Each structure stands twice: as structure tokens, then as C-alpha cells.
Amino acid sequence: MLKKIDIKTSSRVEFVDITARVLEAVGASGVASGTCRVYCPHTTAGITVNEHADPAVAADIAAGLDRAVPQNESYRHAEGNSPAHIKASLMGASATLFVEGGTLALGTWQGVFLAEFDGPRRRQVWVKVTED
Amino acid sequence: MLKKIDIKTSSRVEFVDITARVLEAVGASGVASGTCRVYCPHTTAGITVNEHADPAVAADIAAGLDRAVPQNESYRHAEGNSPAHIKASLMGASATLFVEGGTLALGTWQGVFLAEFDGPRRRQVWVKVTED
Amino acid sequence: MLKKIDIKTSSRVEFVDITARVLEAVGASGVASGTCRVYCPHTTAGITVNEHADPAVAADIAAGLDRAVPQNESYRHAEGNSPAHIKASLMGASATLFVEGGTLALGTWQGVFLAEFDGPRRRQVWVKVTED
Numbered sequence: 001m002l003k004k005i006d007i008k009t010s011s012r013v014e015f016v017d018i019t020a021r022v023l024e025a026v027g028a029s030g031v032a033s034g035t036c037r038v039y040c041p042h043t044t045a046g047i048t049v050n051e052h053a054d055p056a057v058a059a060d061i062a063a064g065l066d067r068a069v070p071q072n073e074s075y076r077h078a079e080g081n082s083p084a085h086i087k088a089s090l091m092g093a094s095a096t097l098f099v100e101g102g103t104l105a106l107g108t109w110q111g112v113f114l115a116e117f118d119g120p121r122r123r124q125v126w127v128k129v130t131e132d
Numbered sequence: 133m134l135k136k137i138d139i140k141t142s143s144r145v146e147f148v149d150i151t152a153r154v155l156e157a158v159g160a161s162g163v164a165s166g167t168c169r170v171y172c173p174h175t176t177a178g179i180t181v182n183e184h185a186d187p188a189v190a191a192d193i194a195a196g197l198d199r200a201v202p203q204n205e206s207y208r209h210a211e212g213n214s215p216a217h218i219k220a221s222l223m224g225a226s227a228t229l230f231v232e233g234g235t236l237a238l239g240t241w242q243g244v245f246l247a248e249f250d251g252p253r254r255r256q257v258w259v260k261v262t263e264d
Numbered sequence: 265m266l267k268k269i270d271i272k273t274s275s276r277v278e279f280v281d282i283t284a285r286v287l288e289a290v291g292a293s294g295v296a297s298g299t300c301r302v303y304c305p306h307t308t309a310g311i312t313v314n315e316h317a318d319p320a321v322a323a324d325i326a327a328g329l330d331r332a333v334p335q336n337e338s339y340r341h342a343e344g345n346s347p348a349h350i351k352a353s354l355m356g357a358s359a360t361l362f363v364e365g366g367t368l369a370l371g372t373w374q375g376v377f378l379a380e381f382d383g384p385r386r387r388q389v390w391v392k393v394t395e396d
Contacts, residue, residue, distance in 0.1 A: 001165075001264075002232055033265075035301065035392065037167065037228055041239025043183040049357040050349055051307040060339045060346035061353055068200045068332045075192045082192035085182055089193055093181040093242070094228045096301055096358045098392055100266060105390070107305025110357070126237070128167065128230055130264050132265075132394050133297075133396075134364055169299065169360055173371025175315040200332045207324045214324035217314055221325055225313040225374070226360045258369070260299065260362055262396050 003028070003127045009119035013066070015048075015058035019104075019111040022097075022127055026104055029129035036097040036104060039126040044084035044118035046091030047125070052111025062115075065090065084117035091115045099129060135160070135259045141251035145198070147180075147190035151236075151243040154229075154259055158236055161261035168229040168236060171258040176216035176250035178223030179257070184243025194247075197222065216249035223247045231261060267292070267391045273383035277330070279312075279322035283368075283375040286361075286391055290368055293393035300361040300368060303390040308348035308382035310355030311389070316375025326379075329354065348381035355379045363393060 003025040007016055018038075026036055040047045051057040065087045075082035095112060098105040106112075114125055135157040139148055150170075158168055172179045183189040197219045207214035227244060230237040238244075246257055267289040271280055282302075290300055304311045315321040329351045339346035359376060362369040370376075378389055 002230060002237065035394070037230070039228070039230060041237075041242060043181075043189070043239065043241045048353045049307075050353050054341055056340035056342070057307070057346065057349050060341050061350050063339070064333050064337070064346065064350035067334075067337065069196050070199075073196070073199065075195070076188035077186055077192050078188070082189065082196065085189050086193050086196035089180045089182050090222055090354055092224055092227075092356055095356075096228060096303070096360060098266060098301070098303060098390060105266065105305075107307065109307045110305060126230060128264070130167070132392070134362060134369065169362070171360070171362060173369075173374060175313075175321070175371065175373045201328050202331075205328070205331065207327070208320035209318055209324050210320070214321065214328065217321050218325050218328035221312040221314050222354055224356055224359075228360060258362060260396070262299070 005125045007114055007123045009116040009121055012119055013062045014116040014119055016114040017052050017111050018114050022112050023104055025127040026099055026129050031099050031129045031131050032102050034099045034131045036099050036129045038095045040093045044081055044088055046088040046115045047095045048091045048113050048115050049095050049110050051109045053109050081118045087117045137257045139246055139255045141248040141253055144251055145194045146248040146251055148246040149184045149243050150246050154244050155236055157259040158231055158261050163231050163261045163263050164234050166231045166263045168231050168261045170244055171226045173256055176213055176220055178220040178247045179227045180223045180245050180247050181227050181242050183241045185241055213250045219249045269389045271378055271387045273380040273385055276383055277326045278380040278383055280378040281316045281375050282378050286376050287368055289391040290363055290393050295363050295393045295395050296366050298363045298395045300363050300393045303358045308345055308352055310352040310379045311359045312355045312377050312379050313359050313374050315373045317373050345382045351381045
């Protein structure tokens with residue numbers, strides 16, 4: 001079963017920590033041991049797993065991507081959001097996580113983020129949890 | 133069951149829209165609700181999910197990756213295609229997609245691409261569709 | 265069942281070829297045809313699939329990422345390892361591979377790497393293999 005999570009972003013670039021929402025979906029699924037897939041149905045946002053203890057890490061990732069994919073280059077796509085498309089592909093549209101003991105098996109510092117690159121917008125994240 | 137899709141690329145760098153081919157594999161699988169994994173068995177090409185309505189987006193992604201990973205740096209690998217290997221790892225070797233109602237659950241603008249970085253070549257993409 | 269692989273890295277940046285260890289986990293699982301997921305529970309290391317025949321390729325990927333995400337920029341996160349976090353997100357925390365005939369279905373040149381960006385450290389890689 002596909003669980004759809006609604007998210008409202010508030011800046012152009014923003015890493016939204018969705019770990020609690022994904023954990024909720026895992027709990028609701030009743031799956032004890034399995035796989036959880038988190039999917040972003042957008043093309044100017046992505047999903048990434050990284051540290052969520054210190055929010056400065058996500059800010060540094062956003063800044064690092066800005067340097068690697070500068071806003072002020074010339075792009076062909078007329079909407080002006082090509083850097084957001086590029087960053088979305090760099091982060092990827094999905095994450096695959098493990099479920100053990102009825103909850104997400106994450107590393108100590110890991111959280112799951114929706115990486116917004118063309119906000120503010122209403123976004124969705126889709127989650128599917130399956131038993132092994 | 134693994135479905136192998138044959139692709140012939142025609143440029144050094146080229147984003148080949150394989151959405152229709154993946155949809156075909158999903159239809160043939162008979163899976164109603166499940167997961168579709170798209171895998172690239174090559175090391176100088178990758179898989180990415182991004183906008184396929186305007187082909188300028190894929191061209192901008194290709195150009196953005198060229199700027200982030202310049203061709204004219206010095207590399208150790210003797211074949212001269214190290215930038216292609218780097219870009220393949222940046223895009224990733226696989227994509228995980230959801231299947232609902234017997235077809236791919238994609239976002240409005242999303243398509244699936246084989247990202248060729250060392251063409252022209254004959255390539256394969258492997259697709260596996262499983263019921264939840 | 266989750267198989268945990270222990271790895272000791274010996275440099276700050278190092279691509280550790282874990283293909284043999286993953287193949288071992290696949291063999292031990294007894295799965296004939298299925299999916300293998302490789303997961304990195306760390307936030308300054310990632311998983312990537314790329315050429316493992318010539319070790320110069322992994323060295324070039326490491327160097328290319330160093331150029332795209334320079335060490336000597338200013339970062340907010342106080343630990344000084346922000347470039348490692350950024351590169352971890354660029355590589356991704358997991359890889360999805362196919363299992364056919366009781367073994368990994370990899371392309372001719374493909375291997376699986378733990379990409380260490382903040383070593384040397386003790387790391388783990390988690391592997392889960394499921395029947396289709």
C-alpha cells in the first residue's frame with residue numbers, strides 16, 4: 001500500500017526532515033521485518049539520507065550543491081529552474097531503507113530528507129513498506 | 133523475472149528516455165501493485181528520474197554535470213573516460229519506482245532515463261517488477 | 265534477514281571494494297532469484313556501484329568529488345567534515361542489485377564500493393537479500 005505524505009516547503013532550497021513521518025508510515029504498516037521505500041514524485045526535489053542531529057549539515061549540503069551547480073549559468077530550459085532539476089538527479093528520487101523490529105533500521109545519525117530545490121511549494125512523498 | 137532492454141545510444145553524452153520501455157515491462161509483468169527496479173549494468177552510464185516533457189531539461193542536466201565534472205582535468209584511469217565513471221556514480225546505477233493499478237506510479241512530469249556518458253554504444257537496462 | 269558486514273577503512277577518502285563480501289551474503293541467503301539491497305548506516309560514507317577492474321577508476325571518482333565539493337570552502341557544521349556529508353548524499357546511502365541463479369547479476373565491469381569520505385574509521389554495511 002502506498003502512503004502519501006503531504007509536505008509544504010517554505011523556501012527555494014530547503015531540506016525537510018521527514019524521518020518522523022516515514023516512521024509513522026512504517027508503524028502503520030504493521031511490517032515487522034522488511035523494506036521501506038521513500039519516493040519523490042517531483043523533478044525539482046529529491047530524497048536523501050544524511051545527518052539530522054545538527055541542522056547545519058543539511059544547510060552545508062544545500063550550499064555545497066549550490067556551488068557545484070551554480071544558479072547563474074546559462075541553461076536551455078525556459079523555466080529558469082534547471083539547477084533544481086540537476087540537483088534532484090544528484091540526490092535521487094528515492095531512498096531504500098530497512099525495517100527491523102517494526103521500525104526503521106537507521107544509523108545513529110541518519111534521518112530522511114525531502115530535498116526541496118525549487119520551493120516554496122506543496123510537495124508529496126510516497127512511502128511503501130513491504131514485509132520480507 | 134529480469135527483463136533486458138536493448139538500447140543504442142548515438143552521442144557521447146545522451147539522456148535516453150526509456151519510460152515507454154519500462155512501462156511495457158511493467159505491463160508484461162502482470163503486476164498490479166508492487167515495485168519496479170530499473171538497473172544499469174554499465175559503469176559509464178547511469179539511471180535517473182527527471183522531467184521528460186521538455187527535452188531541454190535533460191540537456192541542462194548533461195551540461196551541468198559537464199561543468200561539475202570537467203573533461204579536461206587530469207585523471208589516472210588510462211581510458212580517458214573517468215568523467216563518465218564519475219557521472220555514472222552521481223546519477224546512480226538504479227532507480228526504484230512504484231507500480232499501482234498495473235502501471236508505473238510516476239509524478240506528473242517524471243520520466244526514466246538511461247544517462248549515457250561514454251557513447252555512442254550498445255547498452256542494456258535491466259528491469260525487475262515484483263508484486264508487493 | 266539483515267547481514268551486517270564490518271569494514272575498517274584506512275584513509276580519509278577511500279573506496280573499499282565490498283563486492284566479495286556482498287556476494288558472500290547473497291550465497292549465504294540461499295536466494296536463487298531476487299533483490300539484494302546494500303545499505304550504509306553512516307552519514308559521511310556512501311555506497312556506489314562502479315568499475316572495480318582498474319582501481320584507478322575509484323581514485324578518479326574520489327578526486328572528481330574532491331574537485332566538485334572542495335574541502336577548503338566555509339561550512340557551518342562545526343566538525344569540519346561537511347564535504348564528507350555532501351559526498352555521501354551524492355553517492356547515496358544504498359544500492360539495489362539483482363540476484364539471478366543464486367548470485368549477483370552485475371555488469372561485466374561492475375563492483376560494489378563503500379565510499380569512505382571521513383576515515384579512517386570502523387564502518388558497517390548492511391545487506392538484505394530477498395526472494396522475488
